[in-house]
Structures are given as C-alpha cells and as structure tokens.
Amino acid sequence: MSTQASKDNTEGQKVPLLVDDHTVTTVRESKIMVILRGLPGSGKSTMAKEIEQKYKDNAHLFSADNYNIKPAIRTSDGGEYSIMDDELHKCCDRHEANLVILDDTHHDRDRLEKLFDLANQFHFTVLVIEPKTLWKLDCGQLKDRNHWKLSLEELKNLRPTLEKELLPLYFGWFLAQCDEDKLRKISQEFLEQLGAFKAFKKHLQSYGIEDKHKLNLLKYFAKTPNILHCTSKYCDYGKVVGSEEYAQMEAVKKGYSRAYTLHITALFVTPRTTGAQVELTEEQLHLWPLDAEKEVMPKDNFPKGSRAHITLGTAADIQDVQTGVDLLEFIKLQQTGGEKEDFGEMYRGKIHYYENGMWMLTLSRKIEVKTIFSGYYGKPGVTAPQQGSKKVFLPTCEIM
Known part of the structure; x- marks a missing residue:
C-alpha cells in the first residue's frame, strides 16, 4: 500500500475488528458477514483488503469490482450479481470461511435484503461498515478517486441512497x-x-x-x-x-x-x-x-x-x-x-x-x-433450525 493510501485510510483502520484485541479474538470465534457500504472511492476496498489480510486464515473477500459490476442505480433484477452470488452461496454452504467480506456500494435495498436473507440462512452476524474517510460523501473528490471514472452527476445520483444511516430491526x-x-x-x-x-x-x-x-x-x-x-x-x-x-x-x-x-x-x-x-x-x-x-x-x-x-x-x-x-x-x-x-x-x-x-x-x-x-437487519421472526439441521461448529472454547 502506498504512503498516501495508508494515510488516507487512517480513519478506516480504527474499526474495532482491525485494532481491538478482544474484538479480533471474538471475531475469530464467530460467524460474521461484513457488508462494506459507501460511494465509489470512499475507501471501502482498502478497508476490505485490510480486514481480509487480518483474518486471512479464515476469511473470504467478495468484491463487486472483481465481477465487473459497475455501481449504478438499478433498473433490472440485479442479474449482474448471479455469478458472484453463486460463489458466495457455495462459500457459505461449504463453510469455507467464518468471516465473509462483501465489498460493494450496497446502496440498493433489494440487494441488501437478499444478503440479509443469506446471512440468516447460514447464521452469520451482520456488520454494516462504512468508511470514515473525510471525503466519503464529497462527490467532487470522489470523482477523481473512484476507479470506475464515474462522473460527478452519476455520483450525485448515488449519494442520496447512502446518506441516510441503515437502521436494523x-x-x-x-x-x-x-x-x-x-x-x-x-x-x-x-x-x-x-x-x-x-x-x-x-x-x-x-x-x-x-x-x-x-x-x-x-x-x-x-x-x-x-x-x-x-x-x-x-x-x-x-x-x-x-x-x-x-x-x-x-x-x-x-x-x-x-x-x-x-x-x-x-x-x-x-x-x-x-x-x-x-x-x-x-x-x-x-x-x-x-x-x-x-x-x-x-x-x-x-x-x-x-x-x-x-x-x-x-x-x-x-x-x-x-x-x-x-x-x-x-x-x-x-x-x-x-x-x-x-x-x-x-x-x-x-x-x-x-x-x-x-x-x-x-x-x-x-x-x-x-x-x-x-x-x-433481516426479517423478523427467524428461528434456529430444529435438531438434525446442518450446522457448523467452531473450535471448542471454554465457557465460564
């Protein structure tokens, strides 16, 4: 990582699952789905990679960029996510990682609800994390920072969907x-x-x-x-x-x-x-x-x-x-x-x-x-499976 990139992400590094020892230990013993949310160029990908590196032995990063999914206001059913979602589902179903990191704008409510349903299905605790960079909503700066080369107008169209905090049930x-x-x-x-x-x-x-x-x-x-x-x-x-x-x-x-x-x-x-x-x-x-x-x-x-x-x-x-x-x-x-x-x-x-x-x-x-x-963040009324349902157990730990 360049000196400038490291400096730019100083705020982002303060998230507990990167710097708090008790949190790091607990995350390693949990099933966590991290949903990074924010405008293009706001620092999500840098944070995603740092989290993946921190938990590299048992983490899997899914970045929309790697599937060539361009941030945009959706007018379709989200079919562009089909390949990414297939691989994400397989990862969860096969218990390939206890920490799943999703790097995308996550501005679309329908998209988020699909991910929340998946988290519930496989018993993941969800963390919705947004970068803390000073320019996270500054479309003028983001125009020069995002690698998709989105225009000022495109960024301004996306911003209202990300300005309001996402509140849970x-x-x-x-x-x-x-x-x-x-x-x-x-x-x-x-x-x-x-x-x-x-x-x-x-x-x-x-x-x-x-x-x-x-x-x-x-x-x-x-x-x-x-x-x-x-x-x-x-x-x-x-x-x-x-x-x-x-x-x-x-x-x-x-x-x-x-x-x-x-x-x-x-x-x-x-x-x-x-x-x-x-x-x-x-x-x-x-x-x-x-x-x-x-x-x-x-x-x-x-x-x-x-x-x-x-x-x-x-x-x-x-x-x-x-x-x-x-x-x-x-x-x-x-x-x-x-x-x-x-x-x-x-x-x-x-x-x-x-x-x-x-x-x-x-x-x-x-x-x-x-x-x-x-x-x-999911739907109300979800209950655990009955005895005999498929379940993954983490390494044993002592409970006092």
Missing part, C-alpha cells in the same frame, strides 16, 4: 458461535433437569400439561432465536421513535462492531419463555436505552439494565420480546418480597419457584459469553 450483543453452542447446551441440560424435577411436576397446570409423563420442555420451548443475542434497542428499521437518536449516540457509534463479554447470572423458565438473565457492566449500560424497562412496564420502576436478557426459547405463538417481560416479572416479585420457594441446589446453582409456573436458577458461578455489538 434491533441493536444488540450477538454471541460468538463458540459460546452460543455452549450456552444452548447448558440451556438444554437445565430444561432436562428441571423437567425431571419432582417439584416442577407438581406445578404443570400453568403449562397446560395434564400428563406429567408427556412433559418435554425441549419440545415445549422449540422456538429458539436464529442467533442468540441480548437486544439493547428495538428500532423496527427506524420506525420506532428514538431509533435514529439511539444510533447516533457516541457510545453506540463507538461500540458498533466491538466485542463485549456478557455475564449471565441466572436461567429462568415460565409457561411462555425460557431465558438467561444478563448483568450489564457500567460500560455496557452506556449502550442501554433509558426507557428500555418503561417500554414494557411503564408503571413500574426498575434499575437500568434490569430487562437485559438472552432468549433461549419460547412456547408456540409467543414472541421473543415476552422473555424480557417475564424477567421483569421475576424482578418485580423480588423487589416486593413476593413469595418464593427455595428448593436448594440443582445443576449449576440454586432453584427457586415463585408463582404461576415461574422458576429461576440463580447460578453459583456467572456464565461469561463473548459477543459482538451489532444490529439484526
């Missing part, structure tokens, strides 16, 4: 696949032990189960998220009031694509959901909206971060958002001194029964999971 911490696999296993073991617990079988009426011999909590909570995560802010692609303001918070901009370790303090089960209670650090609370608890329980007062959780499964026809509501119900009972029965040690901690089929396992040792703070 929600922001949150997405588990590295290595730790996700471990947590799913812990969740399954907990449900199996709870289902076999004599005291649990005495409260089956809350679950609508008459015959205790037909009890199978794994089947009862068959709906699980495609990628385990802890939601911080629901945005509905920008439709929710306050979404744009949240995305522009300094902590969110600095935290995006960065790795964080979350601490799980308890596992819980209700007739609707099963989840993990997350204890956020002071740094992580900067990414937590002030109104997160009031959104679902406006009449109650909870400490900031009380709703932080990871949904592990839901009963039929129950939405994931219910898990956070259920967790606040537990906390409300704890605050008011609601009755609970302590049943002593079970599995990884102490098991407690509250009311209406609500069980909580307070862990004797917190579970640590590595995560990447990003957004979910």
